[in-house]
Amino acid sequence: MTRKQERTGLNLDEVSKAIIEQLQQDGRRSYAAIGKVVGLSEAAVRQRVQRLVDSGVMQVVAVTDPLELGFARQAMVGVRCTGQLEPVADALAELEEIDYVVITAGSYDLLAEVVCESDEALLDLISHRIRNIPGVVATETFMYLKLRKQTYSWGVR
Amino acid sequence: MTRKQERTGLNLDEVSKAIIEQLQQDGRRSYAAIGKVVGLSEAAVRQRVQRLVDSGVMQVVAVTDPLELGFARQAMVGVRCTGQLEPVADALAELEEIDYVVITAGSYDLLAEVVCESDEALLDLISHRIRNIPGVVATETFMYLKLRKQTYSWGVR
DNA sequence: AGTGAAACGACCGTAGA
DNA sequence: TCTACGGTCGTTTCACT
8 A cells, every 4th residue: 555655656655755854864864863753663764765765766876066076067958859759868868978868848859968077078979979869950058057956855845 | 185186076086986886876885885895994985975975076865756756747947037047046946846947058048947746736836936036038848758867977977 | 564672783983003 | 094993873683563
């Protein structure tokens, strides 16, 4: 029941939401410490986290700041295509400088976020590798000037 | 020295990269287990992780799947403005349905990613709350049809 | 799904190089 | 910035509900 709810995204209970919230604040917080906050034993918290991860609702991962790692150029690239969109999305997804690919409805067929070391690397990526993908007919690039908000707290708020 | 390198994003050493890689695979992996892989003691790994987090290079957090949590509508919204961009970015950042705000150079001044439960919630957000922000003159919405790639592995690849 | 208890392993502070 | 070490706390397993 709760399994089903978690798998289908409906009505995750308050305790699991509270657990997710704790791990959004600090992914290494101990199960025991979380248990004290949410009112559950350590083992119960661990089992719930396990279920949340196994069912694909949540994962605990390291996220890094591209700027701090020397990736000074970021941009969103809007892509217009002919024909099927999935093969183009797949080709974009294979490029290591692209961390995000989504098929959209709107004046672009796909959006891809790119992370590069330099303008030259960005130019090479967009001009040669992206625009040479079969089916791509046009791209438009939105250079990032300043990232203002980035939160991973979906569904808890 | 290495501190400075980490803070400025230049030449994070191979060991720290390996530690980040381990934590990208599993943010809860123990320091001791990471130490075995990267060839360092538990305490050394702990100290390096601490430094990476303190310096803002990395954080370990829970990330959730909006679809699994019942947020069925996602979109990227391109925003055109008059005047200063920062106040508009700030206003967008305050909206809880918006998880990502970036100031860009291109045919939009800002891009914002929105996560909503339903079409009605999305309409209310865009039509009333976003478009009523002072300085916003136009928006364009790209509804997400399918998320194809999302990676947090910047800088390790 | 949850608790409690005991053995084990991880974490943390500190000292020393 | 690393290792070594001891005390404390967290995790794991299991029996039980």
